[in-house]
Structure formats: C-alpha cells, structure tokens
Amino acid sequence: MKNMKVIVLALMALFITVLGGAAMGKEAITIGVIVVDIQGDFTKFKNGSLAVEGTDEAYLKAVEENTKKLKTAGFPIYATQDWHPKNHASFFTNHPGKKAFDVIKLNNRDQVLWPPHCVQKTSGAEILLDEKLFKAVVKKGMDKQYDSYSGFQDDGGKKTEMDKNLKKDKIKKVVVYGIATDYCVRATALDAAAAGYKVIMIKSLSRGVAPDTSQKAIDEMKTKGIVVLDDLDLEKIKSN
Numbered sequence: 001m002k003n004m005k006v007i008v009l010a011l012m013a014l015f016i017t018v019l020g021g022a023a024m025g026k027e028a029i030t031i032g033v034i035v036v037d038i039q040g041d042f043t044k045f046k047n048g049s050l051a052v053e054g055t056d057e058a059y060l061k062a063v064e065e066n067t068k069k070l071k072t073a074g075f076p077i078y079a080t081q082d083w084h085p086k087n088h089a090s091f092f093t094n095h096p097g098k099k100a101f102d103v104i105k106l107n108n109r110d111q112v113l114w115p116p117h118c119v120q121k122t123s124g125a126e127i128l129l130d131e132k133l134f135k136a137v138v139k140k141g142m143d144k145q146y147d148s149y150s151g152f153q154d155d156g157g158k159k160t161e162m163d164k165n166l167k168k169d170k171i172k173k174v175v176v177y178g179i180a181t182d183y184c185v186r187a188t189a190l191d192a193a194a195a196g197y198k199v200i201m202i203k204s205l206s207r208g209v210a211p212d213t214s215q216k217a218i219d220e221m222k223t224k225g226i227v228v229l230d231d232l233d234l235e236k237i238k239s240n
C-alpha cells in the first residue's frame with residue numbers, strides 16, 4: 001500500500017514535469033511581425049514618387065487584413081518607416097547633374113539615387129495602415145549621409161530601435177513582408193537573420209522594384225536560412 005502511494009506520487013511528479021516543460025517550450029518562441037515601409041511614396045495607390053509595381057488598393061487591403069490576422073493571433077506588430085530629411089544623400093536632386101536611378105559611390109558603397117521620397121512630416125511618408133495595429137513604429141534613414149534599407153541599421157552601421165524593441169518583447173522569430181522585396185524587405189530580413197532571429201518572409205504580401213532583383217533577393221534570403229512562404233499561413237509560421 002505504501003509502495004503504491006510512492007508510485008502514484010512519482011507518476012504525478014513526472015506528469016507535472018512533462019507538462020511544465022511543454023508549456024515552457026511553447027513560451028520560448030515568441031513571434032513578432034515586421035511590416036516594412038507601407039508608405040504613400042512607395043505605392044501606386046497614392047501615386048507615390050517612388051511607387052513600386054503592384055502596390056494598388058488590393059495589395060494594401062491584403063496587407064491590412066493579414067496584419068490584423070497576425071495581431072489577433074497574438075503576435076506583436078512592428079512597422080518600419082523610411083523617414084528622410086529633405087537633404088538626404090539618396091535623393092538624386094541633391095546631386096547636381098545626376099538623374100533618378102543613377103548609381104554613385106557614397107561612403108565607399110554603391111548608392112542608387114532615388115527620386116525624393118518619404119520626406120519627414122510629408123503625406124508621402126505616412127504609413128497607410130491603421131496605426132493601432134503597431135506595438136512600435138521604427139523610423140530609419142534620418143541621417144542625411146546614409147541610406148537605410150534595413151529596419152535594423154543604416155549603411156553607416158548606426159542601429160535603429162528595432163532590435164531593442166524585439167529584445168524587450170522577447171521576440172525570437174520574426175515574420176517580414178512589405179515594400180520592397182529587393183531593397184528594404186531584403187535588408188531587414190537579412191539583418192534579422194544575422195542578429196540571430198528565425199525569419200519568415202511572406203512573398204504575396206511583398207512587392208519588388210524589379211522582377212530580376214526580387215528573385216535574386218529571395219534566393220539570397222533562402223541561402224541565409226530564411227523561410228520564404230508564398231502566402232500567410234499561421235500553422236507554417238508557428239512550425240517553421
């Protein structure tokens with residue numbers, strides 16, 4: 001009888017340990033979402049100065065609906081926002097004799113010269129999604145000397161608030177999508193992977209400047225261990 005009691009107690013202890021372990025394992029992976037540069041100047045919908053192909057009303061609706069779905073699933077959502085001063089070095093208008101899409105050397109790096117875009121406090125810089133979706137909006141590209149495709153750091157290596165926000169919220173895995181696949185989505189996803197996060201990129205919620213560079217960016221992301229999903233799939237996001 002005494003032995004029986006010991007066995008029952010031992011089994012109960014084992015059961016509690018297993019359950020507790022499973023619960024802790026589940027808590028260990030906290031997923032966050034980074035929505036990249038959904039701003040007026042990058043969209044056809046707002047006739048933006050640097051509008052990317054396929055950024056019409058249907059695209060914005062899809063981004064909004066799927067972002068809501070992720071928020072409802074309990075994942076914190078972070079936005080990046082390109083936020084340039086008027087005299088930013090990435091604008092062709094700040095380089096006499098140059099035109100849009102020329103490539104120059106800037107601080108020893110190749111710099112594409114863009115039409116002026118996302119100038120601070122202009123309507124073109126506004127994020128086109130409900131602000132209530134976001135736990136934080138991370139601004140980038142404020143230093144006039146450096147471009148910042150990545151939501152984590154600019155070309156001069158200066159960190160944004162992104163990593164701090166993710167660490168504070170104990171995020172281990174990030175879902176990344178937005179504009180543009182071949183520039184800011186690519187750089188943000190690669191920097192997230194380099195910083196040690198698991199990364200999932202969603203293709204159908206992203207748009208690229210050009211098909212060839214977008215394909216190249218996707219191949220590069222895959223070689224860096226980033227999981228590229230065609231569409232949003234909560235089960236795949238949790239299991240990958």
Ligand SMILES: [Zn+2]
Nearest residue numbers: 082090118141
């Ligand atoms: Zn920019």
